[in-house]
Amino acid sequence: MLSKYKDTDLPSFVWVGIEEVKRFNIALYRLCAKLSSCASENKPLLHASELQFPLPSNNALWNSVEREEWEANAKEEDSISFKNDLQASLWTER
Template identity: 35%
Template sequence: MTRPSPDEQGLAPSVDTTVSVQDRTAQTKRYVDLYFTHFHSHWPILHRATFSIPDEPPLLLQAVLMIGLWVSEKASARQAAVDLHQKLGLWGREQRQRPLPRPESLSLSSLVRVCLRTNVFYYPSMLERYHDVDSMACIWIGVEEMGRLGLAMYKVCSLRRSGNSDDIEGRLLQLSDLQYPVPDSRLLWDAKSDLELSQLLQLEAGRERLDARDMANWISVCGTVLESGSERWSL
């Protein structure tokens, strides 16, 4: 049986029915903008130019809104962020159909375990997800976002390790798990529109680049350079 989404379970942020649709849309946009203004610069996981509020998966949009609510620094908004975090966490734990005695420490390792089991960070599998997609820009964005998510998760795992090592339970992500090339240049990532990105990708296609399919160019192999080299990626 298909499980209901967070929206269907009432896990989306509560809606004030006295507020007009236009005002709710404006509020949503405001918190999404706050996410990209304050969070995105430190954790550039989502492609800003192509993020579309009406078209994003509800769970992703709610996660973005949760962060936007929190960074607004308004007491009421922060409480709404905490409430949404708890509801989404509850929904996520129900998907696993088992109790989690310590959700804060186990949720990260559980996410890592799922990603590794399903080859989320394995380059051929990343490409395979888009085997029936014709748009070069769409494929690039999807693979790039997944790669940046992997590096963000690695950073979180590294921060977790730097804490009390005796308090870590389960498997945490390692650079050797990131079996894909280093994310592309900021020039491509900071494209302001689909059209600009498509044009830049066409220009890049005519230039000599590292072979992304060559395992020697994957983070799992050259990760020590990523960590200690002079050119560090933004995460």
């Protein structure tokens, strides 16, 4: 996900782009889970351990509407680091 951004991009732009992809992927995962539960063999189409991204973060920031709200919630978000691929916070099978 980080490869499409540059060090010179605004951190807020990078954060929104990454969160957007993560949240879309979560929706696809949920769809796969739902379809798997409807399948006759009841075998998962996708396991949580196959998801190669960390969970979405900071719902308050994601749901911010006004600039002041965004700025207040953005202070709680860690800055994006192009050197940290967040491997430690990837999904594990539950």
